[in-house]
Amino acid sequence: MRLRAEFTTEPFDLDEAPAHAVVAREVIEGAGLDAVDVGPFGNTVEGSADGVLAALDEVLRRTLGAGATRISLQVNVIGAEEEGR
Secondary structure (H helix, E strand, C coil): CEEEEEEEEECCCCCCCCHHHHHHHHHHHCCCCCEEEECCCCEEEEEEHHHHHHHHHHHHHHHHHCCCCEEEEEEEEECCCCCCC
């Protein structure tokens, strides 16, 4: 099974990336996933179910520890026809 996850961490700071956002970026960029898109208002990752779920576990734990007060998360199962999107 393959998964696509989109998440945001809050609070936002448009002047400087908050510590929780930096931690999230470090985790997902180092997770060895198939696709990673880091943006100022959200992040998207794709990969095997095990890889994505392990990365999300670490993102949740570490960003909360770094000061995130809210994390919005959406996870979708992606099929063969959606891969590469």
